[in-house]
Amino acid sequence: MTDLPYRPCAGVMLINRAGKVFVGQRIDATLEAWQMPQGGIDPGEDALTAAIRELGEEAGVAPEHLELIAEAPEELTYDLPPEMIGKVWKGKYRGQRQRWFLFRFLGEDADVNIATSHPEFRAWRWSDPADLPRMIVPFKRTLYEQVLAGFSAHLG
Structure with a gap:
């Protein structure tokens, strides 16, 4: 497909006390x-530090x-659709290789603040884990199914 490398990345599944997962709607996305x-x-x-940092940057969630x-037991990857390669991440990557972490959210909804200094989400909500694959852009659907499978013993 391409000789470009994968971008190293950390991903976070954040669940609340009810077992629902935090999801955000990207500011730059045209899709629902x-x-x-x-x-x-x-x-x-390291990946864990990056995951905690990203939660703060994207959702305003403090480490405490x-x-x-x-x-997740293994690193997961996804490829960008061909029409996006060369346009995303300054054309340096073919997709992402991700380390995923599952966190329990110990705060209250008021402790989530997507109006960060560099906002990435225009809205957020708690969703049922089973709904995740159909909520994400199609090219990440398999990755989300793999994340759910990797954390299934800890969900529901």
Whole structure:
């Protein structure tokens, strides 16, 4: 397909006390797609640190409101659709390779604030885990099914 590498990334499944998952609607998305927080791993940063940082940057969730439950057993990847390669991430990557973490949210809804200094979401909500694959953009659907399978022992 392409010789481009995958972008290193951390992803977060954040569940509340009712077992619902945090999802946000991206500001830059034209589709009615929702996603879990995720973002690039900075040079020299480990994946867990990146995951906690991304939760703060994207959802305004402070580390004291988090309890780590699990890390996905393996790194997961997805490829961008051909028409997006070369346009996203300055054309440097073919997709992402992601380390996923499952956290329990210990705070209240008021402790979520998507109006961060560099907002990425225009809306957020708690959703049923089973609904995630149909809420995400189609090219990430298989990845979300893999995340759900990896954390299934800890959900519901």
